[in-house]
Amino acid sequence: MKEKILQLIKDFEQRKATVSTKEEVEALRLDFIGKKGLITLLMQDFRNVPAEEKREIGMLINEAKQNVESSVAELKEKIEEEELNKKLESEPRIDCTLPVKTGTGALSPRTILQKQIVDMFVSMGFTIEDGNEIETEYNNFDAVNVPASHPARDMQDTFWLDNGEVLKTQTSAAQNRILRTHGPKCRVLFPGRCFRNESLDATHENTFFQIEGVVVDENVSVANLIYFMKEMLKGVFKKDVNVRLRPGFFPFTEPSFELDATCPLCAGKGCGACSHTGWMELCPCGMIHPNVLREAGIDPDKYNGFAFGLGFDRLVMIKTGLDDIRHLNGGNVKLLKQYGTKI
């Protein structure tokens, strides 16, 4: 028995020197101290050892077993460390001690101006809401008085999803939900990202921003609409800006208007930016169509209101002098930083 044990220890040492993978270590462990391992079998034979040898043999077996256990653990640790080192060697290195040269980022001029406008409307008692970017066909069109047969649908080159929903083409897509949530007496502003399948050029983007506002109450008038618009423009351009309304046509308002502002760059004298007219087209607006109110569960005989949809990117471009809308969605930090400071 004693010879057997000593031989096993020798065998183990020899095998130990040859293993180099985790799998081989595990095989070695199973061969010696697994359920049917050589040392395990020896221990089962232990009862046949004569009583006078039991003490010595017992100690030997235990020592052998402990030696295998600790050797296996050591081998495993060593191999894991080697594997980790190999992995680290093969991966690209990052030198954390190199100085950072990129500097800090900057908010987009769009973000800065939106915050200013939001703050202004909040001070005038408006609640700010957010809209979904994926909307149902009902919310985007039907609920704002644009049924399937309406020609206005064709004017909005829409991204349709396979499930029949759409990437919202206008912030008005949130109107029905907002009117239902806030009820007939409300002032709500909801900025949002909109999407249309436009051919891209300096003034058209497939992803653009609008800021929409609705006011519903008893006896709301066009004069109220003009007041809020003038206040907003005064806040944005830090001076009084004249506005004018031209008749327009939008399915969700009746009457509908195009709101123009005196060109803030030439103060109405005429310049390249305003095509020498002295006016800049700023936002479609009007009194909310009774059908839209009715669809949102509001009685149009008792309540009325106005809505406006500010072409926000255009306002950012006027404010910054940026001549291409595509820059606003680009990631050119240098450029955005430069224009951001002009706001």
Ligand SMILES: [Zn+2]
């Ligand atoms: Zn001008």
